[in-house]
Amino acid sequence: KNQVEQSPQSLIILEGKNCTLQCNYTVSPFSNLRWYKQDTGRGPVSLTIMTFSENTKSNGRYTATLDADTKQSSLHITASQLSDSASYICVVSERDSNYQLIWGAGTKLIIKP
Amino acid sequence: DAGITQSPRYKITETGRQVTLMCHQTWSHSYMFWYRQDLGHGLRLIYYSAAADITDKGEVPDGYVVSRSKTENFPLTLESATRSQTSVYFCASSASGGLLSYEQYFGPGTRLTVT
Numbered sequence: 001k002n003q004v005e006q007s008p009q010s011l012i013i014l015e016g017k018n019c020t021l022q023c024n025y026t027v028s029p030f031s032n033l034r035w036y037k038q039d040t041g042r043g044p045v046s047l048t049i050m051t052f053s054e055n056t057k058s059n060g061r062y063t064a065t066l067d068a069d070t071k072q073s074s075l076h077i078t079a080s081q082l083s084d085s086a087s088y089i090c091v092v093s094e095r096d097s098n099y100q101l102i103w104g105a106g107t108k109l110i111i112k113p
Numbered sequence: 114d115a116g117i118t119q120s121p122r123y124k125i126t127e128t129g130r131q132v133t134l135m136c137h138q139t140w141s142h143s144y145m146f147w148y149r150q151d152l153g154h155g156l157r158l159i160y161y162s163a164a165a166d167i168t169d170k171g172e173v174p175d176g177y178v179v180s181r182s183k184t185e186n187f188p189l190t191l192e193s194a195t196r197s198q199t200s201v202y203f204c205a206s207s208a209s210g211g212l213l214s215y216e217q218y219f220g221p222g223t224r225l226t227v228t
Contacts, residue, residue: 004155034216043203043219044156089155101217103155 002027004092004104012110017080021107023073023090031095035064035075038087038106047075047088077109085111116140119204119220126194127228134189134223136204144207145187146171146217147179149200156203162187194227201225 004025013019025033032051036044048057048064050073057064061078075088087106094100117138126132136145143164148156158171160179168179176198178190191198202223209215 041222043205043222045219046216049216091155101156101158103157105153105155 002092002094002102004090004102006088006090006104006107008107009105010108010110012112013080015080015082015111015113018076018078019080019109021075021077021088021090021109023075023104025071025073025090025092025102025104027071027092027094027102029095030068030071031093033064033066033073034091034093034101035062035073036089036091038089040086044089080111082111082113085109117204117206117218117220119202119223121223122221123224125226125228128194128196130194132191132194132225134191134202134204134225136187136189136220138185138187138204138206138218140206140208140218141184142206142208142218143184144209144215144217145181146205146207147177147187147189148203148205149173149198150203150222151200159189159202191225194225196227199225199227 007022034049035047038044047062050057050066063076066073087108089106090104092102120135146161147159150156157173162168162181165184181187204220205217207215207217
């Protein structure tokens, strides 16, 4: 069964610190992997999309990595800010489907001043 | 520049009632999607549409009906609401499907409570 699992479920860090969120997936065949940020009470917003051939992608202070061999991805946040408090969701697309996205349950990140 | 909007933002209804959630996008995107989000779970696809008058079931379609007579609108109807349909509903649109790495853009969500 295609699954996406994220860890940790929740994380609290101090403002200015770095953190790394993990994503493991069993989706096959693989098409692409996305990271979304979801603020409380809002819809998800895309941070990065990576295909099979990409192993690193950055968007400002967010850097996503992908190891397609081990089926793992990580999202690294540098110099965290209070506005980074949100849920971060890993989403994997199945290659043979033109609509099917497999969503992780998300990591809830809280940045404390 | 509205993007993608949903209405209502909040809705309380009684078991057995019919309720329609509205979704409107201004980008002329071909694909539109309805998801539900429940605490502790990832988003689950209810229905999607590849173009006007083309709709198909997602992962959890039972109890829901959709239509797409115009490209920009994609209403979701709960024909006879049940308590298990209490959830946050998100509409999304995309220039293409997930296969081609196109981004999905999400609306603000509708929080539906069925009593």
